[in-house]
Amino acid sequence: MKEQTKTFTYQTRFSLEDEKALWAYAALFNSLERKLFANLTAKLNINELKRNYISTYGITARQFNSLHYSIKGKIASAKECNKLQIEKIKDKISYLENKIKKNKKLSAEVLFLKKSSLNRLKKKLKNLEEDFKTGKVSLCFGSNRLFREQFHLENKTHEEWKNDWTFARNNQFFSVGSKDETAGNQSCVLTIKENRFCLRLRLPNCLEKSFGKYLLIEDINFNYGKEEVTKALLSEKRKAMTYRFLKDEKGWRLFVSFEEYSKPIISKIEHGMIGIDINVDHLAAVEIDRYGNKLQSKRVSINLYGKNKNQAKAIVGDAVKEVIELAKLKQLPITLENLNFEKKKRTLKDKSSSNARMLSSFAYGKILENFDSKAFKEGVEIVKVSPAYTSMLGLLKYKKNYGLSTHAAAAYCIGRRGMGYLEKLPFGKTISLITNEGSCLQFSLPARNKDFDEHEMLKEVFKNYKAVHVAHIRANKFRSLLNK
Numbered sequence: 001m002k003e004q005t006k007t008f009t010y011q012t013r014f015s016l017e018d019e020k021a022l023w024a025y026a027a028l029f030n031s032l033e034r035k036l037f038a039n040l041t042a043k044l045n046i047n048e049l050k051r052n053y054i055s056t057y058g059i060t061a062r063q064f065n066s067l068h069y070s071i072k073g074k075i076a077s078a079k080e081c082n083k084l085q086i087e088k089i090k091d092k093i094s095y096l097e098n099k100i101k102k103n104k105k106l107s108a109e110v111l112f113l114k115k116s117s118l119n120r121l122k123k124k125l126k127n128l129e130e131d132f133k134t135g136k137v138s139l140c141f142g143s144n145r146l147f148r149e150q151f152h153l154e155n156k157t158h159e160e161w162k163n164d165w166t167f168a169r170n171n172q173f174f175s176v177g178s179k180d181e182t183a184g185n186q187s188c189v190l191t192i193k194e195n196r197f198c199l200r201l202r203l204p205n206c207l208e209k210s211f212g213k214y215l216l217i218e219d220i221n222f223n224y225g226k227e228e229v230t231k232a233l234l235s236e237k238r239k240a241m242t243y244r245f246l247k248d249e250k251g252w253r254l255f256v257s258f259e260e261y262s263k264p265i266i267s268k269i270e271h272g273m274i275g276i277d278i279n280v281d282h283l284a285a286v287e288i289d290r291y292g293n294k295l296q297s298k299r300v301s302i303n304l305y306g307k308n309k310n311q312a313k314a315i316v317g318d319a320v321k322e323v324i325e326l327a328k329l330k331q332l333p334i335t336l337e338n339l340n341f342e343k344k345k346r347t348l349k350d351k352s353s354s355n356a357r358m359l360s361s362f363a364y365g366k367i368l369e370n371f372d373s374k375a376f377k378e379g380v381e382i383v384k385v386s387p388a389y390t391s392m393l394g395l396l397k398y399k400k401n402y403g404l405s406t407h408a409a410a411a412y413c414i415g416r417r418g419m420g421y422l423e424k425l426p427f428g429k430t431i432s433l434i435t436n437e438g439s440c441l442q443f444s445l446p447a448r449n450k451d452f453d454e455h456e457m458l459k460e461v462f463k464n465y466k467a468v469h470v471a472h473i474r475a476n477k478f479r480s481l482l483n484k
Contacts, residue, residue, distance in 0.1 A: 097118065334381070
């Protein structure tokens with residue numbers, strides 16, 4: 001069986017007395033990257049381009065490979081962004097069409113504006129779909145946001161904007177590695193020196209007269225990932241080491257990326273499972289034994305509202321680490337829902353203002369990414385299952401019986417689904433549920449029909465539950481108005 005690998009990236013900051021060589025390298029790299037994008041868009045032969053760039057611009061073959069690696073990544077990212085943009089626009093079109101259809105009391109002016117927006121979106125969608133089919137990609141080096149800023153200058157002059165624009169277009173460069181090269185990268189060699197690191201960067205041939213052949217950066221340290229980077233450099237299995245240099249407001253940052261091999265899986269589904277329900281403010285975790293019975297439940301807070309990017313990253317990392325440590329201790333796999341939260345975030349207009357704020361700050365993708373990377377390192381298996389009606393089943397079958405919260409009951413269903421257990425609806429014609437506010441809801445179950453599969457039955461149950469719940473909320477609001 002082939003060993004599984006996963007790419008990990010670690011970063012640090014370093015300082016140099018004279019940064020001119022790095023700036024010159026970055027300016028050259030980004031200028032050639034833009035030229036290469038234009039050449040690739042024109043569908044020129046890559047081998048001929050390589051020979052031409054090496055002889056004309058004074059760079060090495062490995063430096064050209066880094067250019068090609070960088071621009072390929074940006075093109076792939078742009079194509080994926082176009083795909084997501086198409087989905088977003090389709091959702092917006094559907095939303096506007098329903099709004100126009102349902103709200104017949106709209107004024108002529110509002111109706112005209114909504115129809116104009118709808119037509120613009122349809123035109124934009126058509127153009128994006130044509131570009132997606134043909135593989136056409138448009139890139140704005142320096143970002144579209146910053147480019148458009150020049151037309152609406154408020155607190156800066158055009159010269160200041162141009163300096164920001166130039167900085168954004170020339171503040172980073174890549175050095176791609178290979179397994180068969182010295183220390184995984186012949187253009188950028190990282191070595192260990194007295195418990196610290198030293199980096200030797202090969203400069204392009206055209207910069208040799210001004211700065212020499214190599215640039216030496218000493219006294220580099222990794223506050224996080226030092227052990228992993230050291231192991232990668234000393235590993236018997238050679239690893240490709242890819243480096244990225246990035247200049248920001250505080251100084252230069254160094255990113256090093258390489259593949260790590262998976263650890264032996266220590267979790268065993270024969271022992272049970274840990275089901276996880278991911279919510280906007282916490283993780284609900286339920287431990288299940290090998291027979292599918294609940295053992296214990298746990299709530300791990302991940303309140304991200306109002307937090308900046310680094311704070312949110314730290315909170316998510318700590319929460320996921322806590323769950324992974326539990327799985328590692330119990331030697332149990334983890335089951336997660338395999339859903340795309342972006343679709344929910346695109347429907348924020350239909351949510352209450354408080355729920356919309358939570359959803360917009362909810363880093364669902366970051367949580368899944370943390371689970372995948374941390375579980376990979378610790379040898380914990382991750383199982384992903386369909387999220388269909390797990391919350392509904394938790395309400396119907398387990399919330400009352402086990403004294404669980406709504407989310408913990410959903411996590412229990414997720415864990416059982418990961419173990420392969422099928423959930424069957426309770427017997428009877430009606431069912432009673434206790435809401436979080438303590439009210440009792442009673443609604444009918446659909447007739448059991450041999451032509452109905454379990455999914456269709458759950459769909460009918462959900463419709464009945466939603467109708468009763470909405471009616472209950474409206475009745476409570478009406479009573480509160482009468483009591484005033």
